Amino acid sequence: GDSVTQMEGPVTLSEEAFLTINCTYTATGYPSLFWYVQYPGEGLQLLLKATKADDKGSNKGFEATYRKETTSFHLEKGSVQVSDSAVYFCALHMDSNYQLIWGAGTKLIIKP
Amino acid sequence: SQTIHQWPATLVQPVGSPLSLECTVEGTSNPNLYWYRQAAGRGLQLLFYSVGIGQISSEVPQNLSASRPQDRQFILSSKKLLLSDSGFYLCAWTYRETTGELFFGEGSRLTVL
Numbered sequence: 001g002d003s004v005t006q007m008e009g010p011v012t013l014s015e016e017a018f019l020t021i022n023c024t025y026t027a028t029g030y031p032s033l034f035w036y037v038q039y040p041g042e043g044l045q046l047l048l049k050a051t052k053a054d055d056k057g058s059n060k061g062f063e064a065t066y067r068k069e070t071t072s073f074h075l076e077k078g079s080v081q082v083s084d085s086a087v088y089f090c091a092l093h094m095d096s097n098y099q100l101i102w103g104a105g106t107k108l109i110i111k112p
Numbered sequence: 113s114q115t116i117h118q119w120p121a122t123l124v125q126p127v128g129s130p131l132s133l134e135c136t137v138e139g140t141s142n143p144n145l146y147w148y149r150q151a152a153g154r155g156l157q158l159l160f161y162s163v164g165i166g167q168i169s170s171e172v173p174q175n176l177s178a179s180r181p182q183d184r185q186f187i188l189s190s191k192k193l194l195l196s197d198s199g200f201y202l203c204a205w206t207y208r209e210t211t212g213e214l215f216f217g218e219g220s221r222l223t224v225l
Contacts, residue, residue: 032212043202043216044156089156093212098144098163099171100212104155 002027006090006103013080014111021075021106023064023090031092033057033066033073034100038087047075047088085110114139118203118217125224131176131190133220135203138184143205145186146214147178150200162186163208198224 007022025031035047035057048057053068062077073090090103118135125131137143147159158171160178168178175194179187186203203217 034212036214041219043204043219044214045216046213049213098161098169098211099146099158100214102156 002031002092002094002101004090004092004101004103006088006106008104009087009107010109011106012109012111015082016079017110019075019077019080019084019108021088021090021108023073023075023103025071025073025090025092025101027071027092027094029094029096031094031101033064034091034093035062035064035073035075036089036091038089038105040086044089080108080110082110082112084108114205114215116203116205116215116217118201118220120220121218122221123223125193125222127195127224128192131188131193131197131222133188133201133203133222135186135188135217136184137186137205140205140207141183142208143184144208144211145180146204146206147186147188148202148204150202150219152199156202159188193222193224195224198222 003026005024032051034049036044037047038044048059050057050066053066056065064073064075087105087107089105091100093100115138145162149157162168162180176190201220204214206214
């Protein structure tokens with residue numbers, strides 16, 4: 001079945017470092033791909049999305065490109081801040097389904 | 113604009129007691145509604161989803177149940193809580209036609225003692 005695999009955390013970086021959180025997927029069709037972020041003690045919120053191959057989603061300095069050839073949607077940011085500390089979830093959605101397929105989440109810790 | 117509220121935000125319940133978590137959505141009609149659970153340090157587990165009043169789909173067999181008595185109201189219940197029911201419960205909604213983009217509530221943290 002469809003699945004999403006994320007790199008295990010926690011990922012610990014210093015402020016202003018470059019961030020990459022890997023996400024790969026397995027799907028039988030052509031999914032839409034998402035990154036959600038969960039700040040401590042809060043619900044999740046959509047960070048960015050891409051609906052077709054080669055699309056680049058971006059928001060708040062974060063970017064991810066939908067790579068069909070490598071079935072990947074890696075999250076990147078050029079210079080992280082302490083306020084980026086959160087759990088990041090990669091997810092895919094097929095149009096025929098009511099639910100998303102979620103990765104396990106990656107905890108990101110940014111130290112000043 | 114659309115908003116989602118869930119309550120209570122925090123509760124501590126003894127084993128065997130009942131549970132009721134409520135979620136309401138404002139500013140939209142006919143949303144798809146979801147209940148997720150997040151155990152400590154774990155990912156998201158879909159518990160229930162609903163595409164309309166009285167229509168509930170269960171993803172995980174357990175002692176929890178859900179109801180949708182009104183279009184924008186979604187309730188998570190249990191008659192007798194177990195220790196394993198502890199966790200962070202999240203309500204979410206999507207537009208009927210864009211089910212990939214979820215809007216989450218603030219969450220309800222349940223501790224069963």
